[in-house]
Amino acid sequence: MPVGIKTPSNQIKLTNLALVRMKKGKKRFEVACYKNKIQDWKNKIETDIDNVIQLEGVFINVNKGEKASKADLEKAWPGMKNKEIVEDILEHGEYQVGEKERSAELERIKNEVINIVASKLVEPKSKRVYTTGLIEKSLDQLSQQTSVQQQGDKANGASAEDGDDKEKALPKWRGVVATKDAKSQANHAIKCLMAHQPIPVTRIQMRLRIVCPTAVTKQAVKSTGKPAEKGKKGKAAADEEQQALKSVKDTILSYIEKVETDETEGAEWEAVGLVEPGSYKSLNEFIETHTKGRGRVEVLDQSVGVDV
Structure with missing residues (x-):
């Protein structure tokens, strides 16, 4: 040396x-x-x-x-x-992460987001699920639209504030980032796809069987309907009063997007239908509360859709 x-x-x-x-x-x-x-x-x-x-x-x-x-x-x-x-x-x-590691992590999160989104959305009429490739293409389209709109707003300056309020209220998709978890980004991506509809989409549904005693189904209850219906404005006071009381059966049916069977046999009423996953918890709680444990909800199919 x-x-x-x-x-x-x-x-x-x-x-x-x-x-x-x-x-x-x-x-x-x-x-x-x-x-x-x-x-x-x-x-x-x-x-x-x-x-x-x-x-x-x-x-x-x-x-x-x-x-x-x-x-x-x-x-x-x-x-x-x-x-x-x-x-x-x-x-x-x-x-600090190198560019190679950063790109690999972003790609991992992006694939996870796309897989989650593809597992939760279907084509509304056929109920067919979309391929991950088509979901990715649709999200890229939304990201490009957001980028173009932002550039236009900057170019227009203050005049952009006079734009369509409804359009501004819609959620914007700006692409996947590595700083947020995949689940939260997937939920936001679903909201954006539902709002903008670059391809026709609706949330995948659950098939449920609901069984209740007929005596209970006829009882009147105060109903607020599905969660999505809460807080609606513009209804006349008379309509609100008329709809304030519903039977247990009518309230249960209001949760179901598509009723497949509706039958009464002896002392039991049974319905099978498709329900939005977000409504399942509220429906289950309603039945437990108003039937005092005598009614039940069975999940027949966790996700209703047809693989392409």
């Missing part, structure tokens, strides 16, 4: 390294992780912390091998064990 050149003995050289950093007070703490594992940990795919951490312990500077002192850790995380501190840093700390 040439004279005058020294290699620090405490310098750590690691490969496939991702540093997760967290600032507490005036100090910054670091944890050394495997680059290909930290995202799996964040997404709850990897649950064994030993597969995520490259070096045990918490550092002030990983590259220089400077570990955080017990006093510093106790001050920043009073009463917490070392493993709990590492988990806290992994959960809430910041880390």
Whole structure:
């Protein structure tokens, strides 16, 4: 080795390294992780912390091998064990990801969003499910429309405020992002597709069987109808009074989008029909409350649709 050149003995050289950093007070703490594992940990795919951490312990500077002192850790995380501190840093700390990893993560979330959306929507008339490719194409179309509209609003300046209020009230799809979970983005994507209808879509429905004693079905109850009907405005007071009381049977039928069978046999009434998933909980609660446990709801098919 040439004279005058020294290699620090405490310098750590690691490969496939991702540093997760967290600032507490005036100090910054670091944890050394495997680059290909930290995202799996964040997404709850990897649950064994030993597969995520490259070096045990918490550092002030990983590259220089400077570990955080017990006093510093106790001050920043009073009463917490070392493993709990590492988990806290992994959960809430910041880390830098390479372009390749960032693109792979975005693609993973995008595929998950599209799969969720495709599993919850069908063509209204045929009840056929759409392919993931067609769902992706429709969302891309909505994203482009949003981008064009934003550019137009900027170009028009203040005059954009005079646009159609109804159009502005519709949800906007701007594409998948890596900073939000797939489920919440999928729910927003469904709202956008339902609102804009780039392709004809409706939510996939559940097929239910409802059984109630006939004596109960004839009882009058105050009904607010399906959740979607709550808060409707513009009805005349007389109409509201007339519809304030309904029979148990009529109220149950108001939850059903399509009644397939409606039969009374002996002392029991039975109906089979299609119900929006969002109405299932309210319907079940209504039947439990007003039949005092004598009525029941059976799920015959969790998702009604025909595979293409």
